[in-house]
Amino acid sequence: KAGVTQTPRYLIKTRGQQVTLSCSPISGHRSVSWYQQTPGQGLQFLFEYFSETQRNKGNFPGRFSGRQFSNSRSEMNVSTLELGDSALYLCASSLMTGVRNEQFFGPGTRLTVL
Amino acid sequence: KQEVTQIPAALSVPEGENLVLNCSFTDSAIYNLQWFRQDPGKGLTSLLLIQSSQREQTSGRLNASLDKSSGRSTLYIAASQPGDSATYLCAVEGEYGNKLVFGAGTILRVKS
Numbered sequence: 001k002a003g004v005t006q007t008p009r010y011l012i013k014t015r016g017q018q019v020t021l022s023c024s025p026i027s028g029h030r031s032v033s034w035y036q037q038t039p040g041q042g043l044q045f046l047f048e049y050f051s052e053t054q055r056n057k058g059n060f061p062g063r064f065s066g067r068q069f070s071n072s073r074s075e076m077n078v079s080t081l082e083l084g085d086s087a088l089y090l091c092a093s094s095l096m097t098g099v100r101n102e103q104f105f106g107p108g109t110r111l112t113v114l
Numbered sequence: 115k116q117e118v119t120q121i122p123a124a125l126s127v128p129e130g131e132n133l134v135l136n137c138s139f140t141d142s143a144i145y146n147l148q149w150f151r152q153d154p155g156k157g158l159t160s161l162l163l164i165q166s167s168q169r170e171q172t173s174g175r176l177n178a179s180l181d182k183s184s185g186r187s188t189l190y191i192a193a194s195q196p197g198d199s200a201t202y203l204c205a206v207e208g209e210y211g212n213k214l215v216f217g218a219g220t221i222l223r224v225k226s
Contacts, residue, residue, distance in 0.1 A: 004157075031212050043203070043216040056213050090157055094212060101146060101207065103214060105158040 002027065004093050004106035012112045018079040021109045025072050025093030031055075032074040033103065034066060037088040046089075049074055050096060078111075086113045116141045120204055120217035127194055128225050135189040135220045137204030142185050148214065149178050149189050150203040158203065162189070194224045 005024045013019050025032050033056075034046040045058040049068035066076040072093075078085055088110050092103040117140045127133055137147070146165045150158040162171045162178040164187070170179040177190040191198060201221050205214040 033212055033214070035214075035216075042218050043205075043214075045213045045215070048212045050212070058213070088155075092158075092214075096212065101212065102160055102163045103148065103212070104160060105150070107157040110155070 004091055004104055006089075006091050006106040006109050008109060009107065010110045010112075012114065013081050014114050015081055015083060017081050018077065019081060019111060021076045021078075021089055021091075021111075023074045023076070023091030023093075023106060025074070025091075026104055029093035029095050029104075030072055031094045031096045032068055032072060033092045033094075034074070034076050035090045035092065036060075037090060037108070038086075043090070046076070081113045083113050085111065087111060116144075116206060116208060116215045118204060118206055118215050118217035120202075120220050122220060123218065124221040124223075126223045126225065129194060129196060131194050131224075133191050133194055133222075135191070135202050135204075135222070137187040137189070137217055139185045139187075139206050139215075141208070142182050143209050144182065145207045145209050147178075147180055147187050148205050148207070149176075149187075150205065152201045152203060152219070154201075161202075191222075194222075196224050196226045198222060198224050 031050045033048040048056040068074045088108045090108045091106045094103045121136045148163045149161040164180040175192040201219040203219045205216045
């Protein structure tokens with residue numbers, strides 16, 4: 001069964017631009033979460049979507065937004081890019097049934113802001 | 115606010131050695147704890163998940179334990195191999211929502 005996929009894998013943007021990242025969860029998984037990983041801050045939670053609704057949000061500015069579609073695919077958007085937004089952006093999906101809630105991560109999108 | 119700490123930050127061992135990675139968390143009200151492996155520049159690979167009601171989980175040469183009341187987990191790797199070299203991350207999920215709080219990780223190097 002296919003894992004979590006993320007596109008694109010690499011992106012280079014300049015300050016002030018905006019960017020959209022995409023995540024396709026494992027088939028049947030309804031929850032999609034996004035994380036930012038930087039050398040200084042480590043892995044930080046951005047937000048989680050379940051059934052097209054944002055259920056949880058981390059401590060990031062409003063420039064970071066997301067959405068989920070009816071097929072559970074999710075997109076994340078960052079507007080007015082800053083140098084500090086350079087990071088590896090990871091998407092995770094989970095089944096959200098029963099008590100076991102293992103999360104599976106994609107390969108990430110490496111964003112570089114110049 | 116949940117905080118997760120991993121000790122040591124880095125570890126270098128010869129091949130074949132058994133080793134223990136430590137993880138501690140400040141809020142014991144967790145839903146589960148998950149151990150991940152990350153290779154340089156790559157995504158996270160799930161190794162083991164321990165639910166809050168469980169004490170340990172095993173997968174091959176890996177064994178993870180959880181002491182929820184004291185806020186601690188350990189990952190035991192038996193007979194380490196060079197292919198085990200990676201960063202190991204511990205993450206806890208709170209009782210509400212699907213949000214993982216990660217530790218900074220332990221960088222493991224197994225020398226052949």
